[in-house]
Amino acid sequence: MENIYTDLALEMAEQLQDGDGGYIDGVEVDNYDQNGIMVNTVRIVNESGAAAMGKAQGHYITIESPEIKVNNVAVHEEIITILTDNLARLVQGVDGTVLVIGLGNRSVTPDSLGPQVVSKVLITRHIMDDLPVGLDGLRPLCALAPGVMGMTGIETGEVVRGLVNHVKPALVVAIDALAARKISRINQTIQLTDTGISPGAGVGNRRMPLNKENLGVPVIAIGVPTVVDAAIFATDAMGLFLHQLAEEAPDAVGSGLSFIQTLENLEDSDKYAAMHAAIDPTVGNMFVTPKEIGEVVGWLSNIIANAINMAMHKGIEREDINRFMY
């Protein structure tokens, strides 16, 4: 398990429910629906919960809406305020400089979420003595998009750790495009956690985890699945295809039905491995992403940058959405 996915935290917590629908010791779950936007929070509060879940103690929040990937400004503004509130709650009591890290590759569209957020947050650390006219309540904020190893030759974690040593921020906020585990999650969920991020999740490969243990300061990670690995996609798609075939054309399937059921009951990880082995010699390492990914990453970076601006800078409020961003 190389990535800490908040959605998996939710799924895992549900699998671990006891007979009465309660959750296991050390795990607390909270779900609510705000105007059609689902917000799920899993808290792992003790070592027993962490061991059972196989995850670090902390918060795993998922904000989910199919409208994220659609040109719907009103819903996007609603999501901005939800993300702002949750972000503010996670960093309550942390004052001082914020360092925003935009992970990913500026020149590969679905991996450019982090760099795009960096270009949209309100940078203030260097002008605290000479702030823009009419703005109060700003705190020092700085940001860097360190690039990816394929273009710099340097592991992202090396750049960030060096930077933290010199900037000495009170808080790191890392943004990354993720590889989804299920096609249904692509561009539909924003994932937020105070347990940091283990890069390598997205399109590129970035290995050293960015978390409090490695960096010495709290690390908030905001991730959005924008791609899915091609083998995972093909396996999920095959499942949907065969399931639908069995339902709609049982005669055509005939004696193949039990085979389809056997396939369905296989472990996902086994199927993924077999699919990978089957397609890899032909195609190598591929990913799947929506045709409109360019616009979607624009909307997502806008949502996340606005939420960071509002949660970090007390002087920026809901009516200021997009106001300091051009």
Add this chain to the structure above:
Amino acid sequence: MENIYTDLALEMAEQLQDGDGGYIDGVEVDNYDQNGIMVNTVRIVNESGAAAMGKAQGHYITIESPEIKVNNVAVHEEIITILTDNLARLVQGVDGTVLVIGLGNRSVTPDSLGPQVVSKVLITRHIMDDLPVGLDGLRPLCALAPGVMGMTGIETGEVVRGLVNHVKPALVVAIDALAARKISRINQTIQLTDTGISPGAGVGNRRMPLNKENLGVPVIAIGVPTVVDAAIFATDAMGLFLHQLAEEAPDAVGSGLSFIQTLENLEDSDKYAAMHAAIDPTVGNMFVTPKEIGEVVGWLSNIIANAINMAMHKGIEREDINRFMY
């Protein structure tokens, strides 16, 4: 049939071979292997051939090598000279101004091939009286990347036709990223034809064909499949998965074997349609592309721009590869 794929011309010609391995009337096929790079040419030379093939009369050339998608400069240089030779042969006798059109979306990596080529060809039309020092044998060449309808609101064909009316070139060369029909073709083939291009093939949707009929001048199209539609990909991958399963674990497959064979024998187009129906409600319109697509498009645009420079400007030769490109 909305796209004119040169590879399909080859496949189709092979299906239409007569019993003795000869081709049908009006279709000529030529294959050769130059240092491991496959070059296939299909010529449709009369109406009967065009009718049988369902394609316009003209040349369909495919240059194919798995090394295109790998960082192998020596093979890329070999491909540049092959592409140059074939391009030069297709435009033999056409003198005067060349207009290069880079189709596609600059901001979506696998669709940015055309705009990247435009930024790398040697533009001379505006400086024919004041050419760079030391260069002879240049002809007037101009270039435009007209963008995609989603970003401009204008159909590409409208921009190009208007431009041709005013620039009055002797030749149009259009470059586009294509959607492959098979995963095995992605980033492995460069397709060249003198019958024009029907945009809408790639990631975006661009409808009016760019060809001699519409533009009034010869149109050379250079296309490279850089993506594959997600449903086609999933169908191909399912086929590979089930085939491999049947071979390697016949016991597990058991009575499912005949079902798998039935699936294999279905028409591709039926399977694609069924796959599309199965996955579309979940994922919408997606495409598949390699993780290293950023680098690959860089290599491909370099190969194509060098070949255009060498084929169009007589003063640029093999030892000048990359020399006028920065």
Add this chain to the structure above:
Amino acid sequence: MENIYTDLALEMAEQLQDGDGGYIDGVEVDNYDQNGIMVNTVRIVNESGAAAMGKAQGHYITIESPEIKVNNVAVHEEIITILTDNLARLVQGVDGTVLVIGLGNRSVTPDSLGPQVVSKVLITRHIMDDLPVGLDGLRPLCALAPGVMGMTGIETGEVVRGLVNHVKPALVVAIDALAARKISRINQTIQLTDTGISPGAGVGNRRMPLNKENLGVPVIAIGVPTVVDAAIFATDAMGLFLHQLAEEAPDAVGSGLSFIQTLENLEDSDKYAAMHAAIDPTVGNMFVTPKEIGEVVGWLSNIIANAINMAMHKGIEREDINRFMY
């Protein structure tokens, strides 16, 4: 006179005032100050006025504020509404498709104003049957940044005229970065006219005028001086230097005073020509621009794109500033 500058219209009108402070026949002038933002309108209403002014009949509006070039969101929003109102008034009664043309070179910062505006206006022409959720009152709008001749080999006017023939818009809005005639105007004035634009004003050279005569439809031009020619700058700066020296150190100047006065009284155009002759062999063609030009062009493109969105799309109003722009 190669460029139609609205500011020059104002200056010229003032020079042509009669003894009683009235303006000459055929020229009407209107000035007002809205919260410190100066808005000047010159109307040339008949042939006699046009002949006296040496300019086409039409409106020349200048919006001027030193805060344009400063990070002052509140003033920028005020300017957006002033520009919107003036733009709306100029195009009153014109319905139908709008074509926005962003002149200039995307890759030279002070010349990138036009292309940046194109990327920020709300493009709707291709989706009139499927508009974004919650938006009414949109009209068909399309946009293109045709690039500059140095990068395409094609004169801008050729691209635009071809496009207008095929798109058949009811209105063209052209945006361009201009070269100022005085250093005091750089990044301080937004100039608006319904008489079109004669490219060649800015950093590049683009020759065919875009106006109703050439394009067959009304052409609104929006220009902002973002650079000043180096010779003009040096001449103005020399004037300031010598003037200040004469005032502050009359003893040091001594008998040079009358020489300084002679210089001051020379025609500007003579001084510019002499300065050009003096510096050109050393430096060639140079321009002057502020160090913070990157941010300023970002602010300016935001102001102009918001005003175009609000003036053209009736459904977008003041509270929607920046709302559809990401």
Add this chain to the structure above:
Amino acid sequence: MENIYTDLALEMAEQLQDGDGGYIDGVEVDNYDQNGIMVNTVRIVNESGAAAMGKAQGHYITIESPEIKVNNVAVHEEIITILTDNLARLVQGVDGTVLVIGLGNRSVTPDSLGPQVVSKVLITRHIMDDLPVGLDGLRPLCALAPGVMGMTGIETGEVVRGLVNHVKPALVVAIDALAARKISRINQTIQLTDTGISPGAGVGNRRMPLNKENLGVPVIAIGVPTVVDAAIFATDAMGLFLHQLAEEAPDAVGSGLSFIQTLENLEDSDKYAAMHAAIDPTVGNMFVTPKEIGEVVGWLSNIIANAINMAMHKGIEREDINRFMY
């Protein structure tokens, strides 16, 4: 004295020549002309020389040609080999990882030299076990463009020092666009030194010197003046103007002649300060750059990146110019 300019080293050394044309103790000067390209080397070899020159001990090399700013590929290739040779000599005996730092602002054209070089050098550090086909003699090389404080809120030196601590390179090569002290130097000289660089020279403000003292490893700096401060430009231009006026129209100048001579004899620094005071209230902080700066920075970044590739990677030679750069 905030910047270490190699050209100033040359000028200063000449001013310090003794009566017989010899140089002062501790300073060695070497000039040669290679096919019209001037190469000047100043070596400060002891403390006495350093004190007299007001500069750190080390090498200051200037490569100068008016053809740098012109589209002349043959001369550019000559300059590449000269720069390669000088660079190789400066780093003789230094083995191990090279870290290339591209200073400056990617989005302001004349300040984008450093980031453009970073995107063109051959990055190998992350693939030393899996190098491109057919390449030997590569050493580990990594690169970062850390951005400018105005966009990140972080001083460049903080990013670089942190990075050096973790990457532990054997050598840092820093590239920066500089502000020239004289208009005649813009885009005509490439400056190379092994004494490091004091950022703040160019368009932005970057303060901590990058040198062996601060970073703990040898630092090679490569700088090119691409702009000149507007006040310096105006002062120089005024001097040229008045000088030419006095020569060509002595009658018009009349009694102003002695005033012009007085002005000419003033200290440059006094004149610059007075010019700054005269123009600053009107225009603020401005710079001057050539109209064709976009192309010139492309050529310069190509020259420098090729020279770094050839000097650092033994396997890349003169016939490989541009070969690994796309």
